[in-house]
Amino acid sequence: MNYYTSQNAEAFLNIVEPLLLENEVANTLALGILGALTHHDPGLRMEGEPYMAYVADDQGPLLILLMTPPQNLIICGSTKSLNETMILAVKNLESVDVPGFIGVKALVDPFVAAYNAYYQSTSKLEMNQRIYRLDSVKPPKNMKGQLRVATLEDLPLIKEWIHAFDMEAIGRSNHVDKRAEQSIATGATHIWEDEGKAVSMAKSSRPSKRGITVTNVYTPDAFRGKGYASNCVAALSQKLLDQGYHYCTLYTDLTNPTSNHIYQNIGYRVVTDSVAYKINKNPPIV
Structure with missing residues (x-):
């Protein structure tokens, strides 16, 4: 050895x-x-x-x-x-x-x-x-709104949301400006929009030969409980599968039973912790 x-x-x-x-x-x-x-x-x-x-x-x-x-x-x-x-x-x-x-x-x-x-x-x-894997999407029943790629016009909002996501997830936030700018420049960050208003976001990250990760899933408090995160993640996951990835992965916080439940409803299944x-x-x- x-x-x-x-x-x-x-x-x-x-x-x-x-x-x-x-x-x-x-x-x-x-x-x-x-x-x-x-x-x-x-x-x-x-x-x-x-x-x-x-x-x-x-x-x-x-x-x-x-x-x-x-x-x-x-x-x-x-x-x-x-x-x-x-x-x-x-x-x-x-x-x-x-x-x-x-x-x-x-x-x-x-x-x-x-x-x-x-x-x-x-x-x-x-x-x-908890780590999840998705091979096919189960679309939510009421997908109100639409997915779009974040643009430079969204930069102030994406910075705000990334910071809020970090603080909720790990209690600290670093390099927010660079991360937001880079994720928009590469087309990785996506926004769920309802009646012209941005209500949720998700980002594609860490592509490998067969799979890709969905991360930075965030919905502001004012828009939670309306299914926006489910819609956003389902639509982004389908987009990534359509691009040729065999599967998507996603990490959830085990202290948040809501997120673990909603992702299973759209096709994500448990792999490991x-x-x-x-x-x-x-x-x-x-």
Whole structure:
């Protein structure tokens, strides 16, 4: 069992992609980021070089670590020999500035426990999410309104909504102006409009070879409970499928039963759960 690091995103992707594709939907975050790195996507925001590493045995990679600072370090891969791969990975993170961890709950929970035990660090659960997959859309019965691509005229509103989305989701918001401008420039952000008024938004993100993620789903308080989010997500998901994607993925907050319910009604089905932890790291006990 060995630990390897890489500075070349394309070479790294070639090595780890077969393992990531074994559970493609659960690994859409890593696949999407690696795709952005290999294509030099200007929308990928980083403060420093990416961290790319994996633990492998004679048969190939087992555990994959990926971080684009200042974002959390993604943990993904296999549960095979998990105790051994985790300990090896944890020890090799001593000189790495890790703000937190994110990934499938079955991997991240034990990894964070091992990390905390080794470094005597503390962790705080930041996000508790469920990952969904959609292969075909079940249109809502009353789709009042229409979907349209956000334009520069919508920029002030999109900035406001992105900030509000962030604050509701994680309690902080960064780089709102750049994110809004980039998402409009690429045609990723969409608005649901009813009688000429923007009432909800959703964004396409992290395309991979077969799938794409729907994210930043937000409806202001004044327009909630009217089915606008369902309509927006259903219409955007159908548009993405029509563009040739085999499936769409979506993350929901497990503390919000409403969102988990409405997305299942339009065709999204549960794949797995994902968690994110913030870390307060201390020097290891020798």
